[in-house]
Amino acid sequence: MTTHRELADPYQLRPESIEEPPRAWSAIALRIGPGIVLAGTIVGSGELVATTILGAEHGYSLLWLIIVSCVIKIVVQNEIGRYTIGTGETSLEAFDRIPGPRLGASWVVWTWFLSLAMSLIAVGAMLGSIGQVLNSVIPTIPITAWVWIINLGTVAILSVGRYEMIERVSMAMVAGFTVMTIGAAFVLSGNPEYFSWGAVAEGLSFRMPEGGFLSAISVVGLTGVGASELGIYPYWCLEKGYARFTGPRDDTPAWTRRARGWIRVLGFDVINSMVIYTFATIAFYLLGAGVLNGMAIVPRGAQMIEALSNMYTATLGEWSRYLFLGGAAAVLYSTVFAGTAARSRMLADWLGILKAYDKSNYGLRLRLQRWFVVVLLIVPSLYYMFFQEPVMMIKIAGAVEAAMLPIVGFSTIYLRYRHLPKSIAPKGWITLALWVTSALMAIMMGYSVFVRFAP
Numbered sequence: 001m002t003t004h005r006e007l008a009d010p011y012q013l014r015p016e017s018i019e020e021p022p023r024a025w026s027a028i029a030l031r032i033g034p035g036i037v038l039a040g041t042i043v044g045s046g047e048l049v050a051t052t053i054l055g056a057e058h059g060y061s062l063l064w065l066i067i068v069s070c071v072i073k074i075v076v077q078n079e080i081g082r083y084t085i086g087t088g089e090t091s092l093e094a095f096d097r098i099p100g101p102r103l104g105a106s107w108v109v110w111t112w113f114l115s116l117a118m119s120l121i122a123v124g125a126m127l128g129s130i131g132q133v134l135n136s137v138i139p140t141i142p143i144t145a146w147v148w149i150i151n152l153g154t155v156a157i158l159s160v161g162r163y164e165m166i167e168r169v170s171m172a173m174v175a176g177f178t179v180m181t182i183g184a185a186f187v188l189s190g191n192p193e194y195f196s197w198g199a200v201a202e203g204l205s206f207r208m209p210e211g212g213f214l215s216a217i218s219v220v221g222l223t224g225v226g227a228s229e230l231g232i233y234p235y236w237c238l239e240k241g242y243a244r245f246t247g248p249r250d251d252t253p254a255w256t257r258r259a260r261g262w263i264r265v266l267g268f269d270v271i272n273s274m275v276i277y278t279f280a281t282i283a284f285y286l287l288g289a290g291v292l293n294g295m296a297i298v299p300r301g302a303q304m305i306e307a308l309s310n311m312y313t314a315t316l317g318e319w320s321r322y323l324f325l326g327g328a329a330a331v332l333y334s335t336v337f338a339g340t341a342a343r344s345r346m347l348a349d350w351l352g353i354l355k356a357y358d359k360s361n362y363g364l365r366l367r368l369q370r371w372f373v374v375v376l377l378i379v380p381s382l383y384y385m386f387f388q389e390p391v392m393m394i395k396i397a398g399a400v401e402a403a404m405l406p407i408v409g410f411s412t413i414y415l416r417y418r419h420l421p422k423s424i425a426p427k428g429w430i431t432l433a434l435w436v437t438s439a440l441m442a443i444m445m446g447y448s449v450f451v452r453f454a455p
Helices: 025-029 034-042 045-072 076-089 089-095 107-139 145-158 165-186 195-203 213-222 227-240 242-246 253-295 299-308 310-315 316-354 362-387 390-420 430-453
Strands: none
Touching: 025 253, 034 107, 034 165, 034 227, 034 316, 045 076, 045 107, 045 195, 045 253, 045 299, 045 310, 045 316, 045 362, 045 390, 045 430, 076 089, 076 213, 076 227, 076 242, 076 253, 076 390, 076 430, 089 107, 089 227, 089 316, 089 390, 107 145, 107 227, 107 299, 107 316, 107 390, 145 316, 145 362, 165 316, 195 253, 195 430, 227 316, 242 253, 253 310, 299 310, 299 316, 310 316, 316 362, 362 390, 390 430
16 A cells, blocks of 8 residues: 555655754764765766776876866766755756757757667666676576566666665665775785886876777766766755755745755765765776786676676785675666666656656656666666677767766756856856866867867
8 A cells, every 4th residue: 555655755845844954064964865876876887897997998097087077077966956956846857948949848858868868878788797797606597687687676676665775775885895996996006016106196197098088088978977967966866855855945034044054965965975986986997007907908798897806806816706796796786776766767757847747746756767667677688688798888878978968067057047046056166167167078078079080
């Protein structure tokens, strides 16, 4: 039987949901969470696969790109979260306000839909990679069979899972493997065969790569918060309650005070998640640049996971192979798990924007989300059955993610000036950072196009 609590709509702002924001740092720390779920989405294909492969291909020379990719995009994440708290709108509802061509929804919403279809290629790569891990433990079950087994299990979990469960599962999976990987990177720093501080310093010299630029652009799209994660973040903020606690907008001093207080909590959440995935990303890159590049191993195809396991076995010893396999399965699954949960919400929202159903009917919205969970796992699985090349699949999805970043950035700028309540507008330096970040993302994409197509 469905209870009233289960049908409580987290997207509706009601006066009875108003709650004063915490002020003490200890109290704020207890109210973060959306960034943790986002980190669960991030620390997967981007960090474990794309980042380590970039290190394997280029050594330490692109360490600067990894750090820049993780840091520069958080200002967009913070500002789209600010907009959600101030308006109660989801990211797709906000993007639907962008002027330009429309076909039931704005061109930005349709661009997002196309990028989602392409980003599912990376989900297929992760499903196949988890299948590789499980096949190496139980080889009697083929990789493709494992992919469908994972599908069934994920559908069962997400069909009943609400935000709190997703937050707890993501936190556990990300924390475990991140700690192990940072530990392996720490051990690596004491091994002169694969590591030197001089090489690290050279990697911070801001040199553009001479070859393999698709890998570099893929990493910009997949490490840190990518375009998909920037779109996802407002949904987790809404389900956590930041906008509901602020209450319906009435522009009174009390509303402004609450909004600014919950925006402060959101800022802490953004920084916390950035620290987690940045340290994890740097650790993955150092392992790829030190161990895999030093051993002249570039992971490919069905042997990708076995090749990646050298990052652990070469630093911690052969005993750590199964430790790596378990951790790799957890971190890849966290991305599939949290990403599918988020995309199912966005697709249900997308249908509502197209007026295919009444979004105020939250029971129907939940049913649509559960159906979309099935679709969002079947389609990536079919992608994997067709390509069966996880590395190439992740690079393609990463390039699409990178192409969306400037669109998301400049859309956020438009919303900041035209639709964000002025009483909670960011300080001047934050607005400047938003412009600089969006411009940098556009320049990087323009450069990539020039390098690929210039005679």
